[in-house]
Amino acid sequence: xxxxxxxxxxxxxxxxxxxxxxxxxxxxxxxxxxxxxxxxxxxxxxxxxxxxxxxxxxxxxxxxxxxxxxxxxxxxxxxxxxxxxxxxxxxxxxxxxxxxxxxxxxxxxxxxxxxxxxxxxxxxxxxxxxxxxxxxxxxxxxxxxxxxxxxxxxxxxxxxxxxxxxxxxxxxxxxxxxxxxxxxxxxxxxxxxxxxxxxxxxxxxxxxxxxxxxxxxxxxxxxxxxxxxxxxxxxxxxxxxxxxxxxxxxxxxxxxxxxxxxxxxxxxxxxxxxxxxxxxxxxxxxxxxxxxxxxxxxxxxxxxxxxxxxxxxxxxxxxxxxxxxxxxxxxxxxxxxxxxxxxxxxxxxxxxxxxxxxxxxxxxxxxxxxxxxxxxxxxxxxxxxxxxxxxxxxxxxxxxxxxxxxxxxxxxxxxxxxxxxxxxxxxxxxxxxxxxxxxxxxxxxxxxxxxxxxxxxxxxxxxxxxxxxxxxxxxxxxxxxxxxxxxxxxxxxxxxxxxxxxxxxxxxxxxxxxxxxxxxxxxxxxxxxxxxxxxxxxxxxxxxxxx
Numbered sequence: 001x002x003x004x005x006x007x008x009x010x011x012x013x014x015x016x017x018x019x020x021x022x023x024x025x026x027x028x029x030x031x032x033x034x035x036x037x038x039x040x041x042x043x044x045x046x047x048x049x050x051x052x053x054x055x056x057x058x059x060x061x062x063x064x065x066x067x068x069x070x071x072x073x074x075x076x077x078x079x080x081x082x083x084x085x086x087x088x089x090x091x092x093x094x095x096x097x098x099x100x101x102x103x104x105x106x107x108x109x110x111x112x113x114x115x116x117x118x119x120x121x122x123x124x125x126x127x128x129x130x131x132x133x134x135x136x137x138x139x140x141x142x143x144x145x146x147x148x149x150x151x152x153x154x155x156x157x158x159x160x161x162x163x164x165x166x167x168x169x170x171x172x173x174x175x176x177x178x179x180x181x182x183x184x185x186x187x188x189x190x191x192x193x194x195x196x197x198x199x200x201x202x203x204x205x206x207x208x209x210x211x212x213x214x215x216x217x218x219x220x221x222x223x224x225x226x227x228x229x230x231x232x233x234x235x236x237x238x239x240x241x242x243x244x245x246x247x248x249x250x251x252x253x254x255x256x257x258x259x260x261x262x263x264x265x266x267x268x269x270x271x272x273x274x275x276x277x278x279x280x281x282x283x284x285x286x287x288x289x290x291x292x293x294x295x296x297x298x299x300x301x302x303x304x305x306x307x308x309x310x311x312x313x314x315x316x317x318x319x320x321x322x323x324x325x326x327x328x329x330x331x332x333x334x335x336x337x338x339x340x341x342x343x344x345x346x347x348x349x350x351x352x353x354x355x356x357x358x359x360x361x362x363x364x365x366x367x368x369x370x371x372x373x374x375x376x377x378x379x380x381x382x383x384x385x386x387x388x389x390x391x392x393x394x395x396x397x398x399x400x401x402x403x404x405x406x407x408x409x410x411x412x413x414x415x416x417x418x419x420x421x422x423x424x425x426x427x428x429x430x431x432x433x434x435x436x437x438x439x440x441x442x443x444x445x446x447x448x449x450x451x452x453x454x455x456x457x458x459x460x461x462x463x464x465x466x467x468x469x470x471x472x473x474x475x476x477x478x479x480x481x482x483x484x485x486x487x488x489x490x491x492x493x494x495x496x497x498x499x500x501x502x503x504x505x506x507x508x509x510x511x512x513x514x515x516x517x518x519x520x521x522x523x524x525x526x527x528x529x530x531x532x533x534x535x536x537x538x539x540x541x542x543x544x545x546x547x
Contacts, residue, residue, distance in 0.1 A: 019042070019043035019044040019114075019117075020040055020041060020042055020043055020044070020052075020112070020114040020117075021040075021041045021043060022038065022039070022040050022041075022052070022112045022114075023038070023039040023041075024036065024037075024038050024054075024108055024109060024112075025037050025038075026106065026108065027097075029106065032101055032102070032103060033063075033099060033100065033101050033102065034060075034099070034100055034101075034102055034106055035097065035098070035099050035100075036097065036098055036099075036100065037095060037096075037097045038052070038068075038079065038095065038096055038097070038098075039093055039094070039095040040052050040088075040093065040094055040095075040112075040114060041088075041091065041092070041093040042088035042089070042090060042091070042092050042093075042114070043090065043091070044090065045090065046087070046088065046089045046090060046092075047086075047087070047088050047115060048086055048087055049080075049081055049086040050080070050081050050086060050088055050094065050114060050115055051078060051079070051080050051081075051114070051115055051116075052068075052078075052079045052080075052112060052113070052114055053076065053077065053078050053079075053112065053113040053470075053471035054076075054077050054109040054111060054112050054113070054471060055075050055076050055077070055109065055111070055394055055397060055398055055471045055472040056075045056077065056107075056109060056398055057075075057107050057109075057398050057401040057402050057407065058102060058104055058105055058106065058107055058398070058402055059102060059103060059104065060075075060100050060101070060102045060106060061100055061101045061102070062077060062098050062099075062100045063098075063099050063100055063101055064098060064099045065079070065096065065097065065098035065099075066096065066097050066098070067082065067085065067094075067095060067096035067097060068080060068081060068082060068085075068094075068096035068098075069081075069082060070096070070098050073390075073391050073394070074386070074391040074392075074394045074395040074398070075394050075395050075397070075398035075472075076391075076394040076470070076471045076472060077471075078471070079096060081094060105402075110407040110408070111407065111408060111472075113468070113471055116468065117468075136305065136306070136308065136347070137257070138408055138410075139410055139467070139468060139474045139475075140206050140257040140259055140308045140347075140474070141206055141259075141467040141468070141474055141475040142467055142468060143203075143204055144203070144204035144205055144206045144257055145169075145199065145200070145203060145204070145205045145206070146169035146205070146206045146207075146208065146465060146477075147169055147172075147192070147195075147196045147199060147205060147206065147207040147208065148167055148168070148169050148170075148199065149169075149170050149171075149172055149192070149481070150187075150195060151186065151187055152170050152481045152483075152484075153166045153167065154166075155483060155531055156482070156483060156536070159483070159533060159536050159537065159540075160537070161537075161540050161547070162536065162540070164540070164547045165461065165464075165482070165540070165547065168464060168465060168478060169208065169465050169477075169478065170208070170416070170478045170479075170480075170481040170482075171208035171209065171210050171261060171477070171478070171479045171480075171481070172189075172192050172207070172208065172209050172210065173210040173212060173481075173529070174189065174209060174210060174211060174212065174213070174244065175210070175212045175213060175226070175529065176213055176226070176227050176496065177213065177227065177235075177239050177240050180240065180243050180244055180247070181243075189209075189244065189247050189248075190247055192207065193207065193247070193248075193252075193253050193256065196253075196256055197252075197253070197255075197256070200255065200256065204257060205256060205257065206256075206257040206258075206259050207256050207257070207258050207259065208259045208260075208261065208477065208479065209244075209258065209259065209260050209261070210260075210261045210264065210353075210479060211241075211244070211260050211261065211262045211263055211297055211301070212226075212261075212263060212264050213226055213227065213228060213236065213240050214226065214228070214236060214263050214266050214289070214290055214293045214294075215228040215229060215230050215231065215232045215233050215235075215236050215284075215289045215290075215293060216228070216229065216230035216280060216283065216284045216289065216290075217266070218264075218265050218266070218269070219269050219273065219279070219280035219281040219283070219284050220265075220269050220273040220279075220280070220281055221265070221487075221501050221503070222487075222499035222500060222501040225497075225498065225499050227496070227497070228240075230280070230283050230284060230287060230289065231287065231289070233289045233292055233293060236289075236293050236296075237293075237296050241293075241296055241297050241300050241301070242300065244301070245300040245301055245303070245304065248301065248304045248306075248307055249303075249304045253306070254305070254306055255306075256306060257306060257308065258304070258306055258307045258308065259307075259308045259310060259412075260297075260301055260307060260308065260309050260310065261310050261312060261350045261353060261412070261479055262294060262297055262298065262301075262309055262310065262311045262312060263290075263293065263294050263297065263311070263312055264312045264353045264354065265312065265314075265353075266290045266293075266294065266312065267290060267291070267294060267311075267312070267328070267331050267332060267335055268312075268313075268314040268318055268319055268324075268328050268331075269281045269284070269290075270284065270285045270290055270291075270331060271319070271324055271327045271328045271331055272318065272319070272324055272328075290335070291331075291334055291335040291338045292338055292339050294311065294335040294336070294338070294341075295335050295336065295337070295338030295339035295340070295341040296338075296339040296340070296341070297309075298311070298335075298336055298341035298345040298346060299339055299340040299341040299342075299345060301345075302341065302342075302344070302345030302346075308347040308348070309345055309346055309347050309348075310346075310347060310348045310349055310350040310410075310412055311332055311335070311336065311346055311348075311349050311350070312349070312350055312351075312353055313328070313332065313349040313350065313351050313393075313396055314328065314351065315351050315352045315353075315355045315357045315389060315392065316351075316357055316384065316386040316387070316388065316389055316391070316392030317355070317357050317384070317450030317451065318451075319392075319396075320384040320385050320386040320392055321383060321384055321385065322385065325385065325395075325396070325399070326399065329396065329399045329400055329403055330403065332349070332400065333400070333403050333404065333405070336405075343404055343405050343406065344406070346405060346406075346409070347409075347410060348409050348410035348411055348412060348474055349393075349396065349397070349400065349409070349411055349412070350411070350412040350413075350414065350477070350479065351389055351392060351393045351396065351411065351412070351413055351414070352389045352393075352413050352414045352415070352418060353414045353479045353480065354414065354416075354417075354453075354479065354480035354486065355414065355417075355418070355453060356417055356418050356420075356445065356447060356452075356453070356456050356459050357388065357389045357392075357418055357445060357450070358388050358389065358418055358420055358443070358444045358445040359388060359389050359390055359413065359415055359418055359462060359463060359476075360388050360389075360390050360391075361387045361388045361442075361443055361444060361445070362444075363426060363428060363429040363430070363442030363443065363444075364387065364429060364430075364438060364439055364442050364443070365387065366381070366385070366386075366387060368438070369435070370432050370433075370434060370435040370437075370438045371432075371434070371435070373434075373435040374435070375387075375435060375438070375439055377435060378435045378436050378438075378439040378440075379436050379439075379515075380436070380439045380440060380443060380450070381439060382450075384450075388445075389413050389418070390413065390470060390473070393411040393413055393472070393473060394411070394470070394471065394472050394473070396411070397409055397411050397472045398472075409472075410472070410473070410474030411472055411473050411474060412473070412474055412475055412476075412477050412479075413473060413475075413476050413477070414477060414478065414479040414480055415462030415463040415464075415465075415476040415477070415478065416461065416462060416477075416478035416479065416480045416481070416482050417456075417459050417460070417461065417462060417480060417482060417539060418445075418459070418462040419459070419460035419461045419462040419463070419539075419542060419543050419544035419545070420444040420445055420446055420458070420459065420460055420462075420542065420544060421460045421542045421543050421544025421545070421546055422458070422460060422541055422542035422543075422544075424446055424458060424542075425444060425542075425544060426441060426442050426443070426444065428442065429441065429442040430442040430443075444544075446458045447520055448514075448517045448518050448519075448520045449510070449514040449515050449517040449520070450514075451513050451514035451515065451517075452503070452514055452517070452519055452520045452521070453486065453503060454486040454487050454501065454503045454504040454519060454521045454525075455485060455486045455487070455489075455504060455521045455522040455525045455532065455535055456520050456521065456522070457506075457520050457521070457522050457538070458520075458538070458542060459538065459539060459542060460538070460539055460540075460541065460542025460543045460544055461482055461539045461540065461542075461543035461544075461547070462476070462543075462544065463476045463545070464476075464545075465477050465478055482535075482536060482539045483531055483532060483533070483535060483536030483539070484528075484529050484530070484531065484532065485525045485526050485527065485528055485529065485530050485531070485532040485535065486504060486521075486525070486528055487500070487501050487503070487504035487525065487527065487528045488500055488504060488525055488526055488527045488528070489504055489505055489506060489521065489522075489523055489524055489525040490505065492526065492527050494527050496527070498527045498528055498529075502519070503519050503521065504519065504521050504525060505519060505521060506518075506519060506520075506521045506522065506523045508521075522534060522535055522538065
């Protein structure tokens with residue numbers, strides 16, 4: 001059983017041209033285990049060191065390697081050269097082997113990255129010049145600029161210090177019917193796309209849109225509830241999705257790569273926030289309008305050849321537990337095969353949207369223990385299977401591929417507010433006196449509880465938007481525009497009827513979902529989506545990497 005994957009790919013400007021062939025062979029298999037040999041051949045410019053990455057679709061685990069340093073985090077595997085085989089000229093090869101454990105199907109990986117450049121048998125990291133306009137590429141961010149929303153950019157630039165990030169690309173939120181057409185004071189969808197054409201010039205450009213207006217939206221929170229009632233699926237289709245799809249299908253915009261983040265905080269609520277007593281989420285699960293809405297959106301938007309649909313997949317602090325993880329993945333598949341949608345309408349998934357979970361926790365792992373007590377038993381981890389968003393995203397990707405989604409599925413991670421820098425950022429692990437001291441002393445994420453989600457004190461800007469930063473990850477993105485509030489600190493009458501959620505009240509002492517902890521929210525916040533200067537300043541101050 002063998003796989004060979006070939007691509008010739010161009011790296012970033014100024015970098016050596018990169019390309020590779022990979023021959024991954026399973027040499028032997030036995031009950032619960034296997035042995036594999038991998039040969040990587042450099043077809044680009046010479047390199048003096050190499051790193052090969054891939055992501056397993058199943059539960060394979062590398063147990064022992066030779067002729068390379070092979071490590072694994074979740075489903076993601078990294079193999080690095082050893083001292084004697086790092087130099088690869090054009091046409092040069094290096095081989096290494098490893099043993100692994102596996103139960104169930106031991107599928108051969110279908111995508112590899114050599115020194116950060118994808119060589120997966122598709123179009124590589126840049127568009128194929130023979131492709132006609134509108135044909136989808138493997139990763140819409142590769143070789144493309146990303147749209148800078150001028151409305152957000154102007155607000156950021158007006159803040160002290162804001163010029164440092166004002167030209168970063170952020171998503172455009174279509175969070176109500178009126179947002180599609182715009183108004184005298186706000187740009188509508190066509191206005192954004194017209195501006196995107198100007199920014200595009202003669203190159204490629206990706207535009208990021210958030211599709212966010214389901215009936216009974218965000219059933220477990222009040223700060224972000226929407227305009228449509230639980231039963232108004234007809235209005236969602238005819239007054240919201242259909243007009244968006246019609247605009248996106250305009251041939252005028254066929255040269256744009258349009259990335260959609262589809263319905264934030266919807267499907268996971270149907271797994272985690274239903275109870276024996278009737279709640280808003282129970283109503284939505286019973287009437288099926290979340291699944292119908294997501295399916296309809298995927299179907300209609302997926303019919304536009306230059307649209308790339310990414311479905312929201314929560315975050316590790318929500319779905320990382322065993323009871324939630326698989327059930328959520330299965331819910332995503334159900335929605336993606338509803339209302340005429342197929343799995344092919346899903347280009348990928350987006351995690352950590354508008355949340356604060358750290359990208360990568362470096363100072364502790366789930367395999368660590370203190371005085372015989374596992375890190376999983378700490379109050380912070382609380383038996384979660386993941387410690388951060390990168391490991392969660394890669395594992396969720398593997399699970400979704402195993403459920404039948406395309407093996408080229410890409411993941412996006414919202415890093416707009418998960419930097420957790422500043423003076424409170426730990427430089428090393430916590431003390432090994434107790435497991436809680438070890439985890440709490442070393443964790444970057446300084447929230448009081450993983451369940452806290454509103455205007456978090458101490459948060460900072462995270463990684464700047466980056467293309468293909470890790471195996472299986474299409475991009476780090478800023479979906480939530482930094483400086484826009486998550487919700488008001490108290491009830492504020494407003495024309496959009498946005499509610500007040502106690503999780504946005506800094507005096508709130510919590511509920512079972514956040515361990516009855518303080519909310520950790522900043523004071524004096526405006527309604528969700530409104531500009532919150534104090535939060536923006538906090539994000540600048542605590543940015544990591546620092547500005």
